[in-house]
Amino acid sequence: xxxxxxxxxxxNGISFGALLFILAAGLSLxxxxxxxxxxxxxxxxxxxxxxxxxxxxxTGQFWPALLLxxxxxxxxxxxxxxxxxxxxxxxxxxQVLLTIGVSLVIADVxxxxxxxxxxxxxxxxxxxxxxxxxxxxxxxxxxxxxxxGVALAVLLAVVHGRTRVGALIRAGVDDAPMxxxxxxxxxxxxxxxxxxxxxxxxxxxxxAAPVFGIYPGMDVDYLIYSLVVVVVGGLGTLSGAMAGAxxxxxxxxxxxxxxxEFALALIFxxxxxxLLLRPTGLLGRIRVAx
Amino acid sequence: xxxxxxxxxxxVLAAALLVTFPLWSSPWETSRYATTILQSxxxxxxxxxxxxxxxGSAGMPSLGHAAYFGAGAYAAAIAGQRLGNDDLVLGLGAAxxxxxxxxxxxxxxxxxxxxxxxLMLTLAFAQMVFAIAFQxxxxxxxxxxxSGVRRPTFAGLDFNDATALFHLVALVFLLxxxxxxxxxxxxxxxxxxxxxxxxxxxxxxxxxxxxxxLSAFVVAGAIAGIGGALQAxxxxxxSPNDVGVARSVEAFVSVLIxxxxxxxxxVIGAVVVVFIxxxxxxxxxxxxxxxxxxxxxxxxxxxxxxxxxxxxAYARVRA
Numbered sequence: 001x002x003x004x005x006x007x008x009x010x011x012n013g014i015s016f017g018a019l020l021f022i023l024a025a026g027l028s029l030x031x032x033x034x035x036x037x038x039x040x041x042x043x044x045x046x047x048x049x050x051x052x053x054x055x056x057x058x059t060g061q062f063w064p065a066l067l068l069x070x071x072x073x074x075x076x077x078x079x080x081x082x083x084x085x086x087x088x089x090x091x092x093x094x095q096v097l098l099t100i101g102v103s104l105v106i107a108d109v110x111x112x113x114x115x116x117x118x119x120x121x122x123x124x125x126x127x128x129x130x131x132x133x134x135x136x137x138x139x140x141x142x143x144x145x146x147x148x149g150v151a152l153a154v155l156l157a158v159v160h161g162r163t164r165v166g167a168l169i170r171a172g173v174d175d176a177p178m179x180x181x182x183x184x185x186x187x188x189x190x191x192x193x194x195x196x197x198x199x200x201x202x203x204x205x206x207x208a209a210p211v212f213g214i215y216p217g218m219d220v221d222y223l224i225y226s227l228v229v230v231v232v233g234g235l236g237t238l239s240g241a242m243a244g245a246x247x248x249x250x251x252x253x254x255x256x257x258x259x260x261e262f263a264l265a266l267i268f269x270x271x272x273x274x275l276l277l278r279p280t281g282l283l284g285r286i287r288v289a290x
Numbered sequence: 291x292x293x294x295x296x297x298x299x300x301x302v303l304a305a306a307l308l309v310t311f312p313l314w315s316s317p318w319e320t321s322r323y324a325t326t327i328l329q330s331x332x333x334x335x336x337x338x339x340x341x342x343x344x345x346g347s348a349g350m351p352s353l354g355h356a357a358y359f360g361a362g363a364y365a366a367a368i369a370g371q372r373l374g375n376d377d378l379v380l381g382l383g384a385a386x387x388x389x390x391x392x393x394x395x396x397x398x399x400x401x402x403x404x405x406x407x408x409l410m411l412t413l414a415f416a417q418m419v420f421a422i423a424f425q426x427x428x429x430x431x432x433x434x435x436x437s438g439v440r441r442p443t444f445a446g447l448d449f450n451d452a453t454a455l456f457h458l459v460a461l462v463f464l465l466x467x468x469x470x471x472x473x474x475x476x477x478x479x480x481x482x483x484x485x486x487x488x489x490x491x492x493x494x495x496x497x498x499x500x501x502x503x504l505s506a507f508v509v510a511g512a513i514a515g516i517g518g519a520l521q522a523x524x525x526x527x528x529s530p531n532d533v534g535v536a537r538s539v540e541a542f543v544s545v546l547i548x549x550x551x552x553x554x555x556x557v558i559g560a561v562v563v564v565f566i567x568x569x570x571x572x573x574x575x576x577x578x579x580x581x582x583x584x585x586x587x588x589x590x591x592x593x594x595x596x597x598x599x600x601x602x603a604y605a606r607v608r609a
Contacts, residue, residue, distance in 0.1 A: 037406050039413075087590055093351060096406055097546065097589045100353075100539060104582030112576055220535045224417045227410050264421030268414060272399045275411075279402070289402035289411070290500070 001257070004134045009257050010250065011133070015142040017249020018149025019208050023222060024229040024241040025156060026200030032173040032236030033193040035092045036085065039099040042223025043106035044073050044198045048205020049214045050114045053121055062124030062210070069206045070199040077198030081191040089190075107219050119214040141210055148207060153242060160238055169193070173236060225252075228267050232274045234284020243282045309460045312453045322452065329456055329524055331564045332463040336517035337537075338544035338556035339470050340510045345542070346551030347479060348506045349486025350401070351409045354416025355514055355541050357396070358389040360423065360533030362515025363522040364430055365389065370440040378444035378458075385519035386512045392419065393511025394504070401503040404489075416538055423530040435529030439522045449523060459520050466513060471553055473509075482506055540567065543585050549595030558596050 001009075027041045038044075048069045055065040080102065088094045122128060123141045130137035160166040171179045172189055180186035204222075225248070230236075233244020248267055255266035274281060279289040307314075312325050319325065337359050344350040362385035369384035370376055396419075400411040423430045430436055441449045449455045473479045484492045485499060485506075493499050522528050531537065540563055548559025563581065571577035592599055 035406075037410055084586065084590065093406055093409075094589055094593065096409065098586060100542070101582045101586035101589065104539065104585065105579050108576055108578035108582065112579075220417070224414055224535075227414050231410065231414070261425060264425055265418050268418035268421075271414060275399060275402070288407045289399070 004136055005257075007134050008136065008138060009253055011138060011142060011146070013250030013253035015145040015149075015249075016212075016253050017245045017247075018146045019204060019212065020225055020229050020249050021149050021242055021245035022152055022207060023201060023204035024226045024233070024245055025152075025238060026197035026204070027226045028230050028236055028238065028241040029169070029200070030194055030197035031230070033169065033176065034085075034095075034190055036095045036099070037227070038194075038197060039096060039223060040103040040106060041099075041197075041201050041226055042219035042221070043103040043110075044077070044201035045205040045208070045222045045226075046110055046219040047073055047076075047106060048202035049209040049218065050110055050119075050205075051202070052206045052209040053114065053119055053214055056121045062121070065206050065209075066203070070203040073202030074195040074199030078191050078195035080198075081194035082187070085194065086187065086190070103219065103223075107216075110219075111216055116216045118216075121210055121214070123210050139211075145207055145211065149245075153238075156238055225267075228271050230281070231288055232271050232281055234281030235286050235288065237284060240281055240283045247282070305464050308464070309457055311460070312456050325452070325456055327564065327568055329459050330521075330568060331561050332459050333517050333521045333524060334540065334544060334564050335557045335560035336463055336466050336520065337514050337541045338548070338560045339466055340513035340517065341541045342545045342550065342552075342556045343470060343473065343482070343510045343513070344506060345545050346555075347474060347486065348482040348503065350503060350506065351405070351542075352400075352412040352507075352510075352538075353409045353535075353542055354396075354412035354414070354419075354538050355510070356533055356535070356537035357416035357419040358393050358511035358514040359518040359521070359537065359541070360528070360530075361392045361419065361511075362386070362389040362518030363528040363532050364423065364436065364518075365515065366442075366519035367436045367439040367522045367528050368429060370442065376440050376443045378442035378449070381442045381523075382516060382519055385515040389515025389518065390508050390512040393508045397504045397507035397511070401500060401507055413535065413538070416533065417535065420530050420533045420535070423533050430528075430530075433530065435527055435531075436522075437527050439526040439528060441523050441526065455523060459524065462516060462520060466516065467553070467557070469513070474553065543581065546593075547584065547588050547595055549597030550593075552595070552597040555595050555597040562596070 023041070023045060026044075027038060030036060030038045030041075051069040051072060052062070052065040055068060056062055084098050084102070085095050088098065123139065127141040127144050129140050131140050131143060132138070160169060168179070168184065168189060171184075172186075172193070176186060179189070208222075229244035229248050230241060231244070232247060233242065234240025248270070251270055252263070252267050256263040259266065275289045279287045281288065311328060312322075315324060337355065341352060341355045344352050344355070365384040365388035366381040369381050373380065396412070396415045400408060400415060403411050424432055426432070427434075441455065443449065447454055449458055481492070481497060481502060484495075484497070485502060489499050492502075518532065521532065544559035544563045545556045546559065547562055548557065549555025562584075566577055566581045566584070570580065574580070588595065594601075
């Protein structure tokens, strides 16, 4: 591997990691607050990408999707939580099973609405050029993905650590029943949490659409990526999602270059290794395995 | 005395009717459509029965059970091709061996987790198996799949004959049903239920619970592998989809719709799921949506499944 390709692949890895962070942050937020692993997370991500496709086709613009898709998917999450999950509150495994059903329906409806073939959209205006790095061309959009991921991480960290909403989230993650006893409207907090988590998945879908593909089956692929990220990094914390994404993004990218035969299996080997050495994940507090 | 005899007699009669289905249905079922559908119901039922040993008996919600089903399918297909021998014992033996070993390797990590975490890990590791099936194209055929699976022979019987193959699938299904029934009523099966009900107490009683969980995972994996081998023989084709999440979900939904922790629940669930996915699918475009909605309704309102609903109704009638 030449230094040039090493740098290019490192950037690819980091941009993929940035995307995985956006995706996993939502999954982790929902789990942290509600103890529910949202298995429809990949479906929300898929929905984000396909809404972007429609926005680009209808308006010729990419940027409106960045606002529209998370809003729509967030609203959907805001309806789904009280409609389905709330009925089974406290029964965490059953709530997880519900999200399997939701995922089945969304994936099928996406297939019916947009067709079941691979789609693509061009890089958005303003970021459709290449940047010269180490004498070679590198797509500017991928650098934007990195910048966006980092900016979102900073924003979420500030909201989480410095604001009233963040304090509520931290308290809810620590002990939701106690928070409810203190008079906080926990129903609303859970609905908002689920909506924000879903919106983050949708946002990741928008960001991913121009580079990481729009295709049937993307829901499962990226659900698994986000599960691996949160297990490796640590469940239920923002820093865990960051750590997991920073590791898995580059590992997956370099794996595909260095060992193409094992590439798809590599991240699972990393996950198994982390579980055996650190059952809580790198920065987590919850033991996933004994 | 009358009811004591009635149930076994009914069971034997039902089994005989099932195995001979192609014979007595042939006058009105010339296209063999119902036989084909019934055969795939039986295959999915084997998968669901093996999964319920984990979900129902031991309380281990695996969402990656297709990995062992697919491993069995590939093993039977590849054994037939590479060994140049179509003996049924060899094919099924390869399927059982490979899927049990795979379950042992993945289980060694996955059974350390429980509940939702176990579900996440089994799902993720199954995707790893999917990735391997996809990438090891020299052996598995990769994304094109493995076509032209050779059908087995056994003691002069040639299962290239569709009716003979149906007899085989039905017979193996009945044997698996019998095996699961025996396991559930054995000391081992009760120990698995102990795991589900109170694992700490089981440890206190001196059980090595991690080992018990791992053994259940391997047994369930091996039985799923048998189902996979029969699937490969039935449609003469194996693809990464047989290992994929959709099939794992299909098995899980079967177990839950039919009735978790019951003997016949997974079978009934498999019948419903295959009906929605293979029969309804030919008439409507949104069969998966129907399946998803049915599943959601069952999780929300009838977590005990169809068998549970029937039991409640029966108790009401008798009372």
